[in-house]
Amino acid sequence: MAGNCELNRDVCQLKELVRSQGKQLGRLVRHMKMGCKKPPRESTLKGLNPCLRCLQPDVLYHLGMDTGSMNFPKIFGDVRFVCMGGTPERMERFAHMIMKELSLKLHPATKLRNMAEDGHRFALYKVGPVLCASHGMGGPSISILLHELLKMMHHAKCQDPVFIRIGTCGGIGLEPGTVAITSEALDGMLRPYHETIVQGKVVQHSSKLDQCLTQELLSLADPCEDEFDTVVGKTVCTNDFYEGQTRLDGAFCDYTNPSKSAYLQGLLGQGVINFDMESTAFAALTSRAGVRSAVVSITIINRMEGDQVLASRDRLSEWEKRPQELVARYIRKAMLGQDEDSDTDEQEDVPPCAEADI
Amino acid sequence: MAGNCELNRDVCQLKELVRSQGKQLGRLVRHMKMGCKKPPRESTLKGLNPCLRCLQPDVLYHLGMDTGSMNFPKIFGDVRFVCMGGTPERMERFAHMIMKELSLKLHPATKLRNMAEDGHRFALYKVGPVLCASHGMGGPSISILLHELLKMMHHAKCQDPVFIRIGTCGGIGLEPGTVAITSEALDGMLRPYHETIVQGKVVQHSSKLDQCLTQELLSLADPCEDEFDTVVGKTVCTNDFYEGQTRLDGAFCDYTNPSKSAYLQGLLGQGVINFDMESTAFAALTSRAGVRSAVVSITIINRMEGDQVLASRDRLSEWEKRPQELVARYIRKAMLGQDEDSDTDEQEDVPPCAEADI
Numbered sequence: 001m002a003g004n005c006e007l008n009r010d011v012c013q014l015k016e017l018v019r020s021q022g023k024q025l026g027r028l029v030r031h032m033k034m035g036c037k038k039p040p041r042e043s044t045l046k047g048l049n050p051c052l053r054c055l056q057p058d059v060l061y062h063l064g065m066d067t068g069s070m071n072f073p074k075i076f077g078d079v080r081f082v083c084m085g086g087t088p089e090r091m092e093r094f095a096h097m098i099m100k101e102l103s104l105k106l107h108p109a110t111k112l113r114n115m116a117e118d119g120h121r122f123a124l125y126k127v128g129p130v131l132c133a134s135h136g137m138g139g140p141s142i143s144i145l146l147h148e149l150l151k152m153m154h155h156a157k158c159q160d161p162v163f164i165r166i167g168t169c170g171g172i173g174l175e176p177g178t179v180a181i182t183s184e185a186l187d188g189m190l191r192p193y194h195e196t197i198v199q200g201k202v203v204q205h206s207s208k209l210d211q212c213l214t215q216e217l218l219s220l221a222d223p224c225e226d227e228f229d230t231v232v233g234k235t236v237c238t239n240d241f242y243e244g245q246t247r248l249d250g251a252f253c254d255y256t257n258p259s260k261s262a263y264l265q266g267l268l269g270q271g272v273i274n275f276d277m278e279s280t281a282f283a284a285l286t287s288r289a290g291v292r293s294a295v296v297s298i299t300i301i302n303r304m305e306g307d308q309v310l311a312s313r314d315r316l317s318e319w320e321k322r323p324q325e326l327v328a329r330y331i332r333k334a335m336l337g338q339d340e341d342s343d344t345d346e347q348e349d350v351p352p353c354a355e356a357d358i
Numbered sequence: 359m360a361g362n363c364e365l366n367r368d369v370c371q372l373k374e375l376v377r378s379q380g381k382q383l384g385r386l387v388r389h390m391k392m393g394c395k396k397p398p399r400e401s402t403l404k405g406l407n408p409c410l411r412c413l414q415p416d417v418l419y420h421l422g423m424d425t426g427s428m429n430f431p432k433i434f435g436d437v438r439f440v441c442m443g444g445t446p447e448r449m450e451r452f453a454h455m456i457m458k459e460l461s462l463k464l465h466p467a468t469k470l471r472n473m474a475e476d477g478h479r480f481a482l483y484k485v486g487p488v489l490c491a492s493h494g495m496g497g498p499s500i501s502i503l504l505h506e507l508l509k510m511m512h513h514a515k516c517q518d519p520v521f522i523r524i525g526t527c528g529g530i531g532l533e534p535g536t537v538a539i540t541s542e543a544l545d546g547m548l549r550p551y552h553e554t555i556v557q558g559k560v561v562q563h564s565s566k567l568d569q570c571l572t573q574e575l576l577s578l579a580d581p582c583e584d585e586f587d588t589v590v591g592k593t594v595c596t597n598d599f600y601e602g603q604t605r606l607d608g609a610f611c612d613y614t615n616p617s618k619s620a621y622l623q624g625l626l627g628q629g630v631i632n633f634d635m636e637s638t639a640f641a642a643l644t645s646r647a648g649v650r651s652a653v654v655s656i657t658i659i660n661r662m663e664g665d666q667v668l669a670s671r672d673r674l675s676e677w678e679k680r681p682q683e684l685v686a687r688y689i690r691k692a693m694l695g696q697d698e699d700s701d702t703d704e705q706e707d708v709p710p711c712a713e714a715d716i
Binding site: 047048049050051052055058059061062086087088089090118120121136137138139140141143144146147148150151154187188189190196197198199200202203238239240241242243244246248249250251252253254255259260263277285288289308309310313 | 413417445446498499504554556598668671
């Protein structure tokens, strides 16, 4: 098993190298063919709504933005990482952490602004190439955000953005404070789908996540240095926090403690490590757009031992930094890789991370 | 048809009168039997989780409160109306409107506080007997809020609280700015259910709303004086704003304009007047607890004419007051009725709305 794991990791790393070299080769060939004339760029997103081009302007209602009054390519064209989590406050703290990680500085006369404040629904912070968004709770809420962020990436002509959900979750058989990376997002029936109803018909979309990205994130955990464990496993995504996650402390409870234990044991036996409420919608919508995505969460409770979240606010604050730290390592590594490549790359496509760019 | 409508309204009003008189009679009989000794009170909610009594304390995690550090009966025991809507800002404005309506005043040294701020998920304001809560977007988000508010009502021993969702919605065949009261909440398959998955099994709960409350709210609309129309009809509750509501402007769109029009026409023919994203969960969870509830929304777009919400922020602000105004009339009437009854009633059960009570 361990040997297989290492081989899988090697394959993923090699694939990543081939992908990166392939892109560089493509750029060089294009450059030789076109000379100094740049080809018109489009975003790399796939399978999007063909009607988008007719929307002039396109109103991203819940983000409180539109393509008529904002220059999307100029403002968001450099975005390479879209990170999202439940609450506005957590994502603002993450934005500040990333700013530090990437050695970006704000002008002393400015502060980070919630760019989605006019929409009154989500928070959205931009720090150089990183967007940090809050998505609220549940599949319907994150699906609204994803529709609008994917449209934003499209209009801004973004290149290969990576989407990562940095969540909180209930762990199954894990010490609270463990970082859980999702290998597969399953619905409440343990199916790898996000199910919706469109024009009265049930539609299922695969909720596959990018396995190489998952392995890459895992490889950045440092079992010797980190004060926490990082594990990979399946996530069950539910539409309800109480009955949907077989809690005994909801307003309603029509089942017993033994049936709860049997259900959780069954999940554990099938490789499920945690519950969340967004992963299937997140995985399905990003993969439909051909976007690489991953889910990294912190377990705030071990559901084999209880239902109520009893950890103190201080402890929760300390834990929330753990998946953020892992994602920050990934972003830093990806950005450093970009900088090292830049001699042979189109340097001007990546705006320098100067004060004015934040 | 009009005759039937009037008869229905009369029946509802008479039922309401009988219910109110019955309660008064009950109180008087109890009073004669018990003398001055008050019976121990429990909340009037039904069918709740029997395990709740074992939770000491009960942590309402997403509201950032617990029964150990707060005296729920003292702080929330007088709540009679729980009003909820999507955004924190809207519900704060509603709290201020209700404060004015009920002639309540804050002490000049204080301001309304978001009582759920420690949870970082919802906003919760209390104005005398009225709770004003934001519920985020979608069934999963409102279901978390409802589980925790119903537990709060239970712990606080609240008597007959009425729950009203004051939402925004997409109208079908209605002039934008129309107030739409939901007669029946249907899911995307047009079934009057809220469907969840519990321990791997599909569970359906009826999403019936209180028809008398609906008629009572409608009766408070004033077609001669109001600057807006108020109508009653079915609401389709979806798990997605874009594809789920057959929009052509989402990030993805696998259907055509003609199939969209045919679908919307079909809904119109079946008495559907609007789309929302919370009504089935709201109706199912409140009716399971034996709580009277209603959904009153403002249409911010006519979906027969378009998909994008293009109304200006000023116009939207103006419109949002309309369902709030109707609900404020209902609360004022109910409170005045209470005051008129108070000579023969247990006056001390309704704390006076003095400055210190807000």
